[in-house]
Amino acid sequence: MFLVFCQPYEDEESSQPPESISTLLSSRGMTDQVTQLKALKGILIDATAEPIMLSYPFLSSITGNFSREIGRGGFGIVYQGDLGTRKVAVKKLSIIPERFSDTLFVEEIKCLIKAKHNNVVRFLGYCADTQGELILFNGMHVLSELPQRLLCFEYFPNGNLGKYLEDKSHKDEWKIRHQMIREFVMV
Numbered sequence: 001m002f003l004v005f006c007q008p009y010e011d012e013e014s015s016q017p018p019e020s021i022s023t024l025l026s027s028r029g030m031t032d033q034v035t036q037l038k039a040l041k042g043i044l045i046d047a048t049a050e051p052i053m054l055s056y057p058f059l060s061s062i063t064g065n066f067s068r069e070i071g072r073g074g075f076g077i078v079y080q081g082d083l084g085t086r087k088v089a090v091k092k093l094s095i096i097p098e099r100f101s102d103t104l105f106v107e108e109i110k111c112l113i114k115a116k117h118n119n120v121v122r123f124l125g126y127c128a129d130t131q132g133e134l135i136l137f138n139g140m141h142v143l144s145e146l147p148q149r150l151l152c153f154e155y156f157p158n159g160n161l162g163k164y165l166e167d168k169s170h171k172d173e174w175k176i177r178h179q180m181i182r183e184f185v186m187v
Contacts, residue, residue, distance in 0.1 A: 033058045043088050043124050044154060048177060051113060056129040056148050060091050066092060075100075080155060087155040088124060095147050102128070105149050112151065122154040 010123065036058045060066060062081035071078035081088040085137040095098065105128065112123035127150040135144045 033061060040088070040124060040152070041083055041086065043086075044083075047122075051109070051152075052125045053125050054125040054127050054150075054152060056127050056131065056150070059127055059150050059152065062088070063090050066090075081152070087157075089121070089153045089155040091151045091153070093149040093151070095149055100149070106161075108151075121156060123151065124154060125152040126150065127152075 025161075025162060035057070036054055037053055043052065047183075059081065063079040064082070066077075066079050068080040068082075069077055070080045076091050076093040079090045079092065080092045083095070092103075101105060107124075108130065109126050127148060129148045131146045132143050133146045134141055136142075137144075
């Protein structure tokens, strides 16, 4: 989970959501990238919008084919996605089938949907895709399934809460730290 300590900023675009997000999602089935881009921008504007399913090609496109790495963790690499005037953080999970099942992925999504707090970045969407890859196995070409699991979050340039707390210049701000802990416990 990504945690940040910062205030949201106003978008340069209109602060009004575009036509209904649900209309966008249902009318076109989220198959083309333009529709997904509009829907994702709409979610960033509308704080009450629910996270959506995003395609692997779309997430690959907005991250420059996963070329803009901004962080790493035990469960994957985080890339910056560009939506024009806004940015998102896309976490590409490292899938080890024995340790990361589809059930666990669904539970993670359900948990992220519930996490709504000023110091927790917004969860915007997810991708659960399986790509077929032709590989050589025992001298034969076989089609192997390569699962792709990604999570998309609102991006804030200030870094995450862990980095903030580790920063030595903030070590004496115990009142702020105590207030943050209290807020997290109350969620």
